[in-house]
Amino acid sequence: MGIRYLTVTTSPYGEPRVLGSDTRVVIDGPAFAYHIIGVCSPKHGPTSPFAQPSYELLGSTAVAWLDELERQGPQVAAIYFDGHLPRDKLAERLDRFRGVSRQLNNFFLATPHGVAESESRTSPVDRNKLFSSSSNRPSWAAGTLPPPPLAVQAICDALRQSDRYGDLTQLVPEEADCYCADSVRIHGGGVVLTSDSDLLVFELGEEGSVVFLKDIDLGGAATKSDGLHVQRSYSPAKMAKRLGLPAKYGVSALAFELYLDSYLPEGKLLENARQATAIKESPGAYLTFMEPYTLFPLESGPRTAVTPAELCNMDSRLSELAVQCVNLSSPESDSGNPTESSGSERDGSPLRIFLPNLVDAWTRTSAWEMGSSIRELAYRILRLGLPKQPAEVREYRRLTTAASSGGTCVSLPAVDAADGVAKSCAELMAQISKIRDPLTQNQKDEDSSSDLVWAVLSMHQDIQQSQDSGKESLVLHLLSHSTDRDGAIRDCGTWDVLHLLAQLQATLYSLRMLKQVLDFAASRAARKNADGDGKPPFPAALEELSTLLSYHLPPITAYCSVHDIKDLPRRLKEAGGLELLRDLAGLKEPIKFGADAARLAKKKRKRSAQTEQKGAGSKPGPRPAAKPRNMFSLLGALGTE
Known part of the structure; x- marks a missing residue:
C-alpha cells in the first residue's frame, strides 16, 4: 500500500530505459486494474452511476492496453492479483473501507431526490486517452462516486478469459507484490509495472527494475521502432549504489528512515540512510518492517495452506476468506510461522470478508x-x-465511523x-x-x-x-x-x-x-x-x-x-x-x-402543502x-x- 513519500524521494533517481521485445514484464494486478479504471472514468470522477464505466468497457480496455504494450515491444510474463492481505494491514484496510463508505454516504446525502439519467459509458475509450500517460488518472472531486464495486474483479475476469493473458493471470494466496518481485528476481531480471512504491524495497536482483504505470506513454512521441521508451525506470540495485546506501540493506535503509519519520529533510534523510542510523537504533523494528519484503513464494512456496491453483476461479475478496478458513486448521497455524494464520485465525477473533461497496440508499438497510x-x-x-469450525463470519458492508468497525456478524451453526x-x-x-x-x-x-x-x-x-x-x-x-x-x-x-x-x-x-x-x-x-x-x-x-x-x-x-x-x-x-x-x-x-397518475399527483401536492406548513425542507426518505x-x-x- 506504499511507503509515504518514497516515490517522491526516489523520483530524481529514475533513469530512461527502452523496453524492447526481450524485456520480461511482470504486472501488479490491482495497480493495473485501478490504472484502467482511471483511464475509463470521467476526468473529475463519475457524478452519477450513469457516468461510471461499464464492466464490459473496463475489461475490454484492460486487454487492449496490454495488447498495445506488447505491440510496442515488452512481453507480459505474469499478472498477479492479491488473494490474501496480512493481518497487520487490517487497520489500514478498515480506514480505506470507511473512506469509500463515507464517499457513498455523502453522495447519497447530496442527491436526496436521485440522479439524472444519461447515456452509458460503454463505447471504446479514445485512443489518445487510453495510451497517453497524461490522462490516466482522474481527480476524484467531491460529490463523485468511487469506482464501480466489482471493477477490479471484472478486469481480472477479462484477463482470465483472454487467450493471450489467461494463463499468465494468477490470484495468489498472499499479496501480489511479493510474487511480482520474486518473479523478476528468479528469472534474472525484468520489469515490474506497478503504482506501488513498495516494490522498490524488494530484492529484485541486479537486473530487476520498477516502472510506474503513470510513467508509461503508449501513444506519444516515446513510441520507437526499437521498443517502448520510458522516461523513468527504477533499479533498486543501481539506486542504492548511486546514493551510497549500505550494500547489506540497499533501498530498505532509505525506506525504513521514511517509515519512521517521513518529514526528515532530504539531506538528513540521505545521511541517516547511508549510515543505517535507524536500523542500528531499532534493529527489531527493522526486522519487523522487512518481513513483507523478504518473502520468496515462487522459490519456497506460499506461506499459506492454499495454493494459487486452488484460487484460479475465485474473486480476491472470497479467496481471502478461504485462506483464513483453511489456515485456521493448517499445521502452520500452530507453529511460529509469521503468516496471516498468526492473525485472526489464531487469536480467536472472527473471520472477515470485505463485501463490495454498493451504490444503495442509506435510509434503507x-x-x-x-x-x-x-x-x-x-x-x-x-x-x-x-476440525476447527469458526462460529461466525464478520461481513463489512458499510462503515462510516470507527465505532462501526465491527461489521455485521453472520452467526453459523456450532457444528455443521x-x-x-x-x-x-x-x-x-x-x-x-x-x-x-x-x-x-x-x-x-x-x-x-x-x-x-x-x-x-x-x-x-x-x-x-x-x-x-x-x-x-x-x-x-x-x-x-x-x-x-x-x-x-x-x-x-x-x-x-x-x-x-x-x-x-x-x-x-x-x-x-x-x-x-x-x-x-x-x-x-x-x-x-x-x-x-x-x-x-x-x-x-x-x-x-x-x-x-x-x-x-x-x-x-x-x-x-x-x-x-x-x-x-x-x-x-x-x-x-x-x-x-x-x-x-x-x-x-x-x-x-x-x-393512477392523477391520484399520485394529488397525493404529491398534498404532501408538498403539508411540508410547507411544517416548514420542512424536503420529504423524508424511505423507512429502513x-x-x-x-x-x-x-x-x-x-x-x-
Whole structure:
C-alpha cells in the first residue's frame, strides 16, 4: 500500500530505459486494474452511476492496453492479483473501507431526490486517452462516486478469459507484490509495472527494475521502432549504489528512515540512510518492517495452506476468506510461522470478508441483506471438514465511523455436518427450479429468461423480508407506483430504483460467491481423496448445485445495470414473472403497473402543502428495511439464523 513519500524521494533517481521485445514484464494486478479504471472514468470522477464505466468497457480496455504494450515491444510474463492481505494491514484496510463508505454516504446525502439519467459509458475509450500517460488518472472531486464495486474483479475476469493473458493471470494466496518481485528476481531480471512504491524495497536482483504505470506513454512521441521508451525506470540495485546506501540493506535503509519519520529533510534523510542510523537504533523494528519484503513464494512456496491453483476461479475478496478458513486448521497455524494464520485465525477473533461497496440508499438497510442466507450457506460449505469450525463470519458492508468497525456478524451453526449442508443446497436448488421452470416454459429462448430467474429470486426475498417486518415492499412499491402501464420504469435515477438495482447485484454476487466456494471445496476434497486420507466423497447435492450455477449464473459483465433496468418490469410480465412473484409471496392481489397518475399527483401536492406548513425542507426518505427472519422459508431454511 506504499511507503509515504518514497516515490517522491526516489523520483530524481529514475533513469530512461527502452523496453524492447526481450524485456520480461511482470504486472501488479490491482495497480493495473485501478490504472484502467482511471483511464475509463470521467476526468473529475463519475457524478452519477450513469457516468461510471461499464464492466464490459473496463475489461475490454484492460486487454487492449496490454495488447498495445506488447505491440510496442515488452512481453507480459505474469499478472498477479492479491488473494490474501496480512493481518497487520487490517487497520489500514478498515480506514480505506470507511473512506469509500463515507464517499457513498455523502453522495447519497447530496442527491436526496436521485440522479439524472444519461447515456452509458460503454463505447471504446479514445485512443489518445487510453495510451497517453497524461490522462490516466482522474481527480476524484467531491460529490463523485468511487469506482464501480466489482471493477477490479471484472478486469481480472477479462484477463482470465483472454487467450493471450489467461494463463499468465494468477490470484495468489498472499499479496501480489511479493510474487511480482520474486518473479523478476528468479528469472534474472525484468520489469515490474506497478503504482506501488513498495516494490522498490524488494530484492529484485541486479537486473530487476520498477516502472510506474503513470510513467508509461503508449501513444506519444516515446513510441520507437526499437521498443517502448520510458522516461523513468527504477533499479533498486543501481539506486542504492548511486546514493551510497549500505550494500547489506540497499533501498530498505532509505525506506525504513521514511517509515519512521517521513518529514526528515532530504539531506538528513540521505545521511541517516547511508549510515543505517535507524536500523542500528531499532534493529527489531527493522526486522519487523522487512518481513513483507523478504518473502520468496515462487522459490519456497506460499506461506499459506492454499495454493494459487486452488484460487484460479475465485474473486480476491472470497479467496481471502478461504485462506483464513483453511489456515485456521493448517499445521502452520500452530507453529511460529509469521503468516496471516498468526492473525485472526489464531487469536480467536472472527473471520472477515470485505463485501463490495454498493451504490444503495442509506435510509434503507444495506442492499447486502439480499442474499444473506445464500452467503451464509457459502460460509458453511467453506468450513466443511475443518476440525476447527469458526462460529461466525464478520461481513463489512458499510462503515462510516470507527465505532462501526465491527461489521455485521453472520452467526453459523456450532457444528455443521455435510448432510445438513447438502440438505440446504437441495432446498436452494428446489427454490431456483420453482422459479426457473415456469419462466423457461413461457420463453422461447431459455437464455433470455436466465437473468429473470435471479431477478425474481431477489425480488421475492425483498417481498418476504417486508412481510416479516410488516413494512411496505420496495419491489411492490416500484412495480405499482414507479412503472408505466407498458412496464417501463419512469425514472431510473431515483434512489428507490438504485437501491433495487443494488439488491439485484447483491443477490447475483452472493450466488457467485456460493459457486466459487462450491468449486473450491470440491477441489480441496479431490486433493484430500487423492492423498488417501479416507474423507467421504464430495456430497452429490453440492456438485449438482455447482453445475446448475455454472450453467445459468451470468458473468459480472451481464449484471443488471442502471442502463437496462428500465424494461425489467415489462420483461417480467411477458415471461409470467409477476404471477410467479405473487404466487411465491402468497399475495392476494395481482401485481399491476401504473397506479393512477392523477391520484399520485394529488397525493404529491398534498404532501408538498403539508411540508410547507411544517416548514420542512424536503420529504423524508424511505423507512429502513428490517432484517428478515428467513428469506427462503417457502422451502425451508438454508441456514440457521
